[in-house]
Amino acid sequence: MSSAEPAAGIDFAYDATFFFDSLPNGLKQAPAQGQQQSTDPEALSPKWYPAAKAPVSFSEDVFWSVLERWILEAPSIIPPVAKVEILYDHQNNINNNDDTSSTEKVPGDPTLISYAESQGTRAQLLLESRITPFRTVQRRLLPKRAAKDPVMNEWLYYTRSSPISHAIFAPELTPTNSHDIQTTTKTLPFYYPKVRGFRYGYIADPEEAPEDRDDHHHDNDQDESGDQDQDQDYEYEQDAAAIGEKDNAQDPTRKRKDDIRRAGQRLGWITLDLFLAGDENVFTDKMELFRKLFKWGVNATKGFTKSRVQHDIMVPKELYLQTYARLKEKHAQTWVQSWPEKTDPRKFVFEDIAIASWLISLWSLERAKNRKDQALFGSEDQNKEAEEQDEGSKSVGNMEEVRKQTFVDLGCGNGLLTHILNEEGHRGTGIDLVSRKVWAVYGAGTQLEAKTIIPNETVFDNVDWIIGNHADELAPWIPIMAMRSNPWAKFVVIPCCFFDLNGSRYQFPKGAPDGKYKAYQEYICNIIEICGYDLQKEILRIPSTKNVALVGMTRKRKREPQTCHSVDNDQQLDGQGNKNEDNQDCREQVDDLVRRSGLFVARISDKDKQVLQRERQSARLLTRELAQEQELEHKI
Known part of the structure; x- marks a missing residue:
C-alpha cells in the first residue's frame, strides 16, 4: 500500500458519521400483546451492522501498525487495564490460501490450541463463514482493580480481502441467545462494550466511499463505551473532547467529498461494525476509541509521536501499581466514607494513597539495595545479619520492620500520608501549623504535631x-x-x-x-x-x-x-x-x-x-x- 503523506499545510479533520439509529437494538419494537420476544438462537441470528465510518489520510499499513500497538499496549488505550497477557497467537501467511503458519502459546497450557480449534462455529459467525483470518490472537486483560473488575479473555481475528480489511474483537464465550447476552453483559468489565463482538475496518479505495454502498462492512477499533466508572482513581489520560453524533442522513455532500479528494488527503476509510442480534441494550454514543484510532493513524503517518511525560523512572510501574492497589483496598473506602473534614475526601484520600504507594515502593527498593551493598562490601557478621533479616521478613516483628526508613512530613495537612506511612511500619512524625479534626481519628499510632x-x-x-x-x-x-x-x-x-x-x-x-x-x-x-x-x-x-x-x-x-x-x-x-x-x-x-x-x-x-x-x-x-x-x- 502507498504510504503517501497528507498534503503539506492542510490538516485532515476527524469527520465521523454514526449509524446508531439503524442498529437493531435501536429499531426493535416491543412484542405485540400476548406475544413473547423470541429467544431462539435461529430467530436472533446475530450479524454485523455498521456503526461508524470516517475518511482518513493514512494507509492500510498504518492502520495495522496502530492496531498492533493497541493489542500489546492495551493499558494506554483502556486505562482500567493494568496488563495484557498474550495467551495464543497464530499467524497464517499473508496469502489466506497459504497453509504456512506459525503459532505461539503460553508454555505449559496445551488446552489453548484445542480451545482455539473448537471455536469453529463461533468464528464462522464472526467471520461470516467466508474468510480465514491471517492472524488469530487470544489475550487476557488484567484489571488495575483486581478486587472489583474481572479478568477477561478476548479473541482477535485479522482478515484481509478486497476492498475491506478487518480487525475483529470478541469476548470469550460469545452468547447465542437473549438470556446469555444478559448474563454476559453483567460479567463483562464495565469498560468493555456490551456486545457480542465489534470490528474495525479499513477500505483502501479513496474513490469508493462507504456511504456510496449499501452493504459496506468496515473494520476499525472498538467503541470503548461500557459504563463509565465514576471513580477517578486511575492516574490516566482521557480525551476530553466530546464527539458529536451525526445521523446517517447527514452524510457529507458530494462537493465536500470531491474537495477532500482534490486536496489529496483521503487515502481510505476506517469503519466500526457491531455484531448484534437485537437483544442487546441500546448502544451508547461514546466513541472515544474510534476517534483515537483516527488520531493515532494520522500522527503515525506524519511521523509524530505524542510528547508524553516519562513516568516510572525511579519506581517500576508494576511495583507501584501493586502497592497502590494494596493500599487503596486497605484505606480508601474507610476514609472516603468517614472523612470528618469539610474538604472533598476523594481528592485528598486517593492522592495521599498514591504518594504513599510511591514512597513505600521507593523505600523498599532502597532497602533492597542496602542489603545488596552489605552482602557485597559488609563484614561476615553484617552479611549474616542481612540474611537473617531476609528470612525474618517473612514473619511479623522481624528485623526488616525495625530497619524501615524513618521520616518527618513537613506541612502534613490532614496527616493522612503520615498515617498511612505509620501504618506500614515507618516511624515518623507529621508536622503542620495547626491540627485538623481528622487527627483525632487516626489513633495513638499516628504521630502528628501542631507547631511552627x-x-x-x-x-x-x-x-x-x-x-x-x-x-x-x-x-x-x-x-x-x-x-x-x-x-x-x-x-x-x-x-x-x-x-x-x-x-x-x-x-x-x-x-x-x-x-x-x-x-x-x-x-x-x-x-x-x-x-x-x-x-x-x-x-x-x-x-x-x-x-x-x-x-x-x-x-x-x-x-x-x-x-x-x-x-x-x-x-x-x-x-x-x-x-x-x-x-x-x-x-x-x-x-x-x-x-x-x-x-x-x-x-x-x-x-x-x-x-x-x-x-x-x-x-x-x-x-x-x-x-x-x-x-x-x-x-x-
Whole structure:
C-alpha cells in the first residue's frame, strides 16, 4: 500500500458519521400483546451492522501498525487495564490460501490450541463463514482493580480481502441467545462494550466511499463505551473532547467529498461494525476509541509521536501499581466514607494513597539495595545479619520492620500520608501549623504535631527522609534542612504554591516561557544543586497537576567513598561516606543564599490571627477608655 503523506499545510479533520439509529437494538419494537420476544438462537441470528465510518489520510499499513500497538499496549488505550497477557497467537501467511503458519502459546497450557480449534462455529459467525483470518490472537486483560473488575479473555481475528480489511474483537464465550447476552453483559468489565463482538475496518479505495454502498462492512477499533466508572482513581489520560453524533442522513455532500479528494488527503476509510442480534441494550454514543484510532493513524503517518511525560523512572510501574492497589483496598473506602473534614475526601484520600504507594515502593527498593551493598562490601557478621533479616521478613516483628526508613512530613495537612506511612511500619512524625479534626481519628499510632517550624533553626538528627508534600513556604527549605540535619538525610519535595526562602511569595523573573510551575521547579532545583545533592525527578501518578517530585537521595562525591559502617558518626560523613569538609563549599553557598534571601517570617495560622486580632481590638478599646478618662480628668 502507498504510504503517501497528507498534503503539506492542510490538516485532515476527524469527520465521523454514526449509524446508531439503524442498529437493531435501536429499531426493535416491543412484542405485540400476548406475544413473547423470541429467544431462539435461529430467530436472533446475530450479524454485523455498521456503526461508524470516517475518511482518513493514512494507509492500510498504518492502520495495522496502530492496531498492533493497541493489542500489546492495551493499558494506554483502556486505562482500567493494568496488563495484557498474550495467551495464543497464530499467524497464517499473508496469502489466506497459504497453509504456512506459525503459532505461539503460553508454555505449559496445551488446552489453548484445542480451545482455539473448537471455536469453529463461533468464528464462522464472526467471520461470516467466508474468510480465514491471517492472524488469530487470544489475550487476557488484567484489571488495575483486581478486587472489583474481572479478568477477561478476548479473541482477535485479522482478515484481509478486497476492498475491506478487518480487525475483529470478541469476548470469550460469545452468547447465542437473549438470556446469555444478559448474563454476559453483567460479567463483562464495565469498560468493555456490551456486545457480542465489534470490528474495525479499513477500505483502501479513496474513490469508493462507504456511504456510496449499501452493504459496506468496515473494520476499525472498538467503541470503548461500557459504563463509565465514576471513580477517578486511575492516574490516566482521557480525551476530553466530546464527539458529536451525526445521523446517517447527514452524510457529507458530494462537493465536500470531491474537495477532500482534490486536496489529496483521503487515502481510505476506517469503519466500526457491531455484531448484534437485537437483544442487546441500546448502544451508547461514546466513541472515544474510534476517534483515537483516527488520531493515532494520522500522527503515525506524519511521523509524530505524542510528547508524553516519562513516568516510572525511579519506581517500576508494576511495583507501584501493586502497592497502590494494596493500599487503596486497605484505606480508601474507610476514609472516603468517614472523612470528618469539610474538604472533598476523594481528592485528598486517593492522592495521599498514591504518594504513599510511591514512597513505600521507593523505600523498599532502597532497602533492597542496602542489603545488596552489605552482602557485597559488609563484614561476615553484617552479611549474616542481612540474611537473617531476609528470612525474618517473612514473619511479623522481624528485623526488616525495625530497619524501615524513618521520616518527618513537613506541612502534613490532614496527616493522612503520615498515617498511612505509620501504618506500614515507618516511624515518623507529621508536622503542620495547626491540627485538623481528622487527627483525632487516626489513633495513638499516628504521630502528628501542631507547631511552627523556623527552618533556619531546625534540623532533624535522627530522620532518614524529609518529606515536603505541598509544604508551601517550607518547600524551598527542605533540601537545606536535609543537608544540615545528618549525613544520610534524604528528601522529596512536591512543590505546589510558590514561596521564597524568606516565606513570602516567590517573585518570578520576567518572562517565564515554560510557565510558573516549571520556573518554580527550576528555582528549587537550583537550591538542591547548591546543597550538593544529585537531583532525581519523578512525575508521580497522582490526580493532581502539581505532580513533580524532586528527590535528593545521594550527594555529590569528591573522594572515593568509604564504608559508612567503619566510621564513627562524629566524623560527619555525607550520604556517600565522604568527609563533611568536602561539602564545606556547599554549606557556605547555602548560608550565603539564606542571608541574601532575608529573614524568614513564619506564617501565622488563622487561629493565631484571630487571637492576635482580638488582642489588638482589646488594646485599642483600652487605649480609647484611658484617653476618655484622661479627657474627663482634664475637664474636671
